[in-house]
Amino acid sequence: MALLEVDDVVVRFGGVTAVNRARFSADRGVITGLIGPNGAGKTTCFNVITGLQKPTKGRVRYRDRDVTGWPVHRRARHGVGRTFQRLEAFGSLSVRDNVRVAQEIHGGPLAWFGGRRGAVSVEMLLDRVGITEYADERADSIPTGTARLLELARCLASDPQLLLLDEPSSGLDETETDAFGELLVELAAEGCSILMVEHDMDLVMSVCHDIHVLDFGEIIASGAPADIRTNPDVQRAYLGYAEGDGDLDGDTGVIPAVEEVV
């Protein structure tokens, strides 16, 4: 049963079509990947899902309700949370206060005057994503990777049912990325559905249940990681050629899996 359905969404900026009849879904309790080359329209899709961008055409359904006309905050109140590719942490607040604000927004006006407290404490959230040591730093002074984790913690503070992560692992090193992958799997196991835009293919392939590939604003492939990995359309979109195209002096074999160069 799909939690989120993006149905035939078109977004045009002036004459440029950023998203062209995209149709994909995200299921409950699993991690779904949305991948594609730079400029394929992934972030625009996220903006449409969260309500920051009105689609030119098409519908967004969430929990079987048409939310296309809903304002941003209403979708958030119904459990749609997101992180941003270009970071949107509250720069002049401390890391701890970033999460606290999220909790307070989630708690509503009562919480603003010290009434209600969230079930999960701020410290626990910071600990969960592993940024406790930065708790007292100003959010605009922490490294990118940490800020991404902060955005995740902030989002978790609002207790989302659908978590949209926009390139969450860029800026993290290998060990951090592994830990991050585990965290995602844990979250999904707890019942949080995740839709993730990500460039780190190792991460995507290892944690995602389903993957949708967006290219040139269109969904060119959908399926399980194993199918996506060998899909010629996907390879063409990424590399400009597919295994077996054989257009560059005989180099047609399967590209060997080697450790990252860095």
Next chain:
Amino acid sequence: MGSLFAFTLLGLFTGAAYAIMASGLVLTYTTTRVFNIAHGAFGMFLSFVFWDFTQRQGMPTVLSLILVLGVVAPAIGWFIQRFVTRGLGEGPVSVALVVTVGLLVGLIGLAQQIWPPEPRVLLPFWSGTGWQVGDIFVTAHQLITLVCAVAVAFGLYLLLNRTRIGTAMRASVDNPELLKLFGGKPDRVAALSWAIGISLAALGGILLTPVVLLDYYALTLLVINAYAAAMLGRLKSLPMTFAGAMILGVLESWAVGYLPTDGFLASFRPVIPALFLFAIVVLMPQAQLRIGQVKGIVTAPVPSMRLSIGSGAGVLVVVLLLVNLVAPNQVLLIGVAATYAIVMLSLVLLTGYGGHVSLAQFTFAGVGALAYAKLDEPNLFGLLVSALIAAAVGALVALPVLRLTGLYLALSTMAFAVLMDKVVFNAEFAFKFNGTLAAERLSILGLRIGSDTAYVWFMVLAFVLLALGLLVLRRGALGRLLVAMRDSPSACGTLGLDLRWFRVGLFALSAGIAGLAGGLFAGLRGTVGAADFLYFQSLLVLLLAVVFGATSVTGALLGGTALMLLPELQAASPSMAGLLFAVIGFGAVLLGRDPNGIANHLFRVGRWLRSRVAPGLEERLQALLPRGGAADGTDGAVDVPLVDVPLVEVSGGDPADTMVIEKVV
């Protein structure tokens, strides 16, 4: 029918002049993203220059016109772009607004200084010449206005579409960075558009002077007409701006022709532009949340609670001493300062913490004062209701612009201030034209605070309590929310905050605080009238709040005191009256980029002093004074000695701790 045609035609002539002015506004705004609130003020200033050239220096009209439009105005425009507004377009809207409001006030001051008030006449071009067209008489001046508008429209069209620099102007609207990669110079483009824009402001001003007279304020307010016209084209489209200007001109003309000449409706005539503006703003579509906002602003640090309470008590003691020492008439001045300081507190909340600019804050004080006088409930309940009424009015102003942000919100408040100033406050149900209302001083629990000294001290108490309340709020959840909303509205939205209602609430709270100040002010004065709450006063409140620091309550205290002193200084040396305005206005231009203002610099000095002097001083003071003892002996009720205040907590020596201790009152 004949008269309808006549009024329409007359309206088109005025509309033509508005169109000239508005097109200049649009040109500068689109190419540099700086909305020039001082656009009308530049028109005013340059009309005075034109008067000076033609009447005082006796130069021929054509030569003067060429000099003003071709040399003086472009030079000013170039200078302003080069040294004042450059780079403002990329920053927060509030900074650009404050800087251009500073220009507005500064220009008025400068004009008053150079050309002191006296009747001046600027005759229409070829006055006396005209033609009978059917049953109306068209003057040469009107025809020239129309011809100028057509020429401006045509000239701008040619410039923007047929020349490379004009194409570059439009290109820099899209993407100035890319223009640089093309080898174009966005700075040169911006300077040119400011030069042309100011020149058009001058031409519009000169053409309109025979209609609105050579007046510092009337010509300055033409920016609202220009803005209203430009809004029809969403501040972007020049053809729509021309259309908007013509519609506005015709509406005004019809108002002259068909509205009754006396009574409440008659007072609507001068506010047609403001009403027109509201109508368009209400019809505008929802602004989308933007991603990638200005973030990580450094604000003045929030003082610790202990320090705040100590400082507040200190202020109360000092004021208690002052009100008993100074001359009786000066006691009232302290009350006036407290009024301004409270109004500035409302700006600390709205602008300093929230990042929104209001150009009508003193008008809300007026609403509070009016409500207090009308209610005739001189007690805390009456004061509270007055504040609530002001808050409700504040919410009403924010509601139509609920969907809009930044610039539109601020400009709508200015239109609102003018509307209140010219219509509502003068209406029969309010203060009446040139009238006043009596207001009694309030009683608390049946005890009337009658004496000046007690009442003024009570006002200062209200300031201190509000300031403490504001600091509590700032340290709490609401304060964090305000900062978060300023840093990234889109993140707040995606976390579930309804920014629109939050903004309305913020606006209402801020207006309520200002309204409270108004209520107290009414009690202080005993009689209040419309003349106490001119829209211009709101601009001064904003400027001084920003100059002294809109992010701290100390800034509000200093700003309030300064604003109280301003008319006193002006009265003391009338020849310098304009100069003081100019100093404040241009001071705000210099300091407007840093909303932390002078107060923050004082904190820095205080911090430095404490790090240098405090350790030794503390030792010596402790040797001199028994700790906690009321050594001043003036009032046993206050048991926090002043001298202790800055020293509290320094002994901790923790660097994180010393960051918090900034507040020196």
Next chain:
Amino acid sequence: MSVPILDVIDLHAAYGRIEVLRGVDLSVPRGAVMALLGPNGAGKSTLVKVISGQKEATSGDIHLAGVHVQGARSEDLARVGLCTIPEGRSVFPNLTVEENLVLMSYAGVPASAVLDTAYGYFPRLHERRHQLAGTMSGGEQQMLAMSRALASDPALLLLDELSMGLAPLIVDELYETVARIAESGVSILCIEQFARTALRVADYAAVMSGGRIVATGEPGEILETMADVILGGAA
């Protein structure tokens, strides 16, 4: 050995406290086409911004044709023969095609010559000369952007992610244009994320990752390294 057209030595740059370029060394020989590849976030676009004068470096040196140019403004660099086509659609969407071309004359070539070259090369642009650039397809917009490189006869051409968001067929077409520009003797540094096509026209290639150049060499050698860096074990 002749002086390289572009010589970058130990270049560092940062956004706030976050260092993005951590000692980049890169040299583009005169008349050569160099492809600079690397994954997202490697610092490629930042490098382009620093070379083109849009962003200040924290330390290090840049020499253009042997001249030390650090700190020069981008508009001045553009006028002395550095043509930068930045990431994304690098045209003015609300200007017509012809107006876009007219603005290209700021680089020093008369407007009429720019129009002749562009229309001669891309007849499609002539058909659409009165159309707003933003309403054309992505490929056509990149043609328009490339016209600047064609018409202004630059000393060095910086291409940032030319293929972004374009169908492979169109990318091929664009790279044919790049090859032709290269034939006329223009030195080119082209930055790509996923780029077999870029390697086809390149004489040399370099791989960037984590703010440094991690490999340089002939296109053939680089290709293998590339697949690892970008798709990991995926492909």
